[in-house]
Structures are given as C-alpha cells and as structure tokens.
Amino acid sequence: MPTYQLTVNGRGHSVEVDADTPLLWVLRDTLGLTGTKFGCGQGVCGACTVHLDGQAVKACQTSLKEAAGRTVITVEGLSKDGSHPVQRAWIAEDVAQCGYCQPGMIMTAAALLKRKARPSDHDIDEAFADHVCRCGTYPRVRKAVKRAAGGAK
Incomplete structure (x- = not known):
C-alpha cells in the first residue's frame, strides 16, 4: 500500500x-x-x-x-483556544443544541466568511443548504454568521 x-x-x-x-x-x-x-x-x-x-x-x-x-x-x-471569530460567535449566539452537526457548520461558516466578508441572508442560506441540523438551530446559525462577520452585536 x-x-x-x-x-x-x-x-x-x-x-x-x-x-x-x-x-x-x-x-x-x-x-x-x-x-x-x-x-x-x-x-x-x-x-x-x-x-x-x-x-x-x-x-x-x-x-x-x-x-x-x-x-x-x-x-x-x-484555532487552538476557540478564539476564531466563528467559534466565539457560535458561543455568543448559543447555537449548539445537541451539537453533533456543529463542527461541520462552523467549518462552513468559516469558509463562507473567508470568501465573503459580509454575507447576505441568501448567501448564508445557500452555504448551509446541504447541512442538516436535527435540532433546527438554523436561525441561530444565521445570527452567529452575521456576528462573526461583524454584522451583529
């Protein structure tokens, strides 16, 4: 091999x-x-x-x-210590419920923000269209992405 x-x-x-x-x-x-x-x-x-x-x-x-x-x-x-803006936003917006899907969502959010610093709702929806969250945290995901982008406080 x-x-x-x-x-x-x-x-x-x-x-x-x-x-x-x-x-x-x-x-x-x-x-x-x-x-x-x-x-x-x-x-x-x-x-x-x-x-x-x-x-x-x-x-x-x-x-x-x-x-x-x-x-x-x-x-x-x-990040070594959870300091990436997406990780901080995920915590601030209390996104995770069961948390199983969250690592993949966090990675998608980080890639989206690298590509587009200020994504629209449509951009976020499109980026997460192939993600499944059984707990239904999608509204909090959107808020967290906007927070990480600096669009929410």
Whole structure:
C-alpha cells in the first residue's frame, strides 16, 4: 500500500491507507481527530465538513487520494483556544443544541466568511443548504454568521 502525504492543521502526516479511503476516516481513525463527525456518509448532511486548501468539502466524499499533498483544516485546527471569530460567535449566539452537526457548520461558516466578508441572508442560506441540523438551530446559525462577520452585536 502506498504512503500518502497530507498536511492537517499545520502538521505534516504520512499515512499508509488505501487511496480510496474517505478523508473522514483518515482524520478520525488514522489521525485521531474526532471533531469531524460522521453523519450520513453521502455528503448531504454536512457534519463532516472540513477545509481542503481553504475550500469547504465533505470529508466523507473526499478520498485520501484527492486530499494527498494538500492542506486540510479540521474544526480542531480552526484555532487552538476557540478564539476564531466563528467559534466565539457560535458561543455568543448559543447555537449548539445537541451539537453533533456543529463542527461541520462552523467549518462552513468559516469558509463562507473567508470568501465573503459580509454575507447576505441568501448567501448564508445557500452555504448551509446541504447541512442538516436535527435540532433546527438554523436561525441561530444565521445570527452567529452575521456576528462573526461583524454584522451583529
């Protein structure tokens, strides 16, 4: 089995895993980074969202082969101490209820704000269209994104 190189949260890793293994399982099972959650395994719930070279992707649908040689940021790598503006906004707006989907939503919000500093409601809705929150925290997600963007106090 070949060895693949990838950078995760600023650290280089060599992994010897089948090339078609979903990045989700490399992160969770091989590297022990369990903040990225398994939700549906089909890329429709968003719980496994991470950044791949700065873009939000579903880790359950991204193979190790696709991620090799690239930079991955997980929710653990967003900030060491929870100081990222999105993380602070999530806490301030009390977004999480059960919390299971929240790491993926936080990563989506961070990618959205990197792309668009002041997103509209439409931009937020579009970014989160493929996320499922069984607790229905969508209104608080929108408030938190706006707070992180500086649009809410």
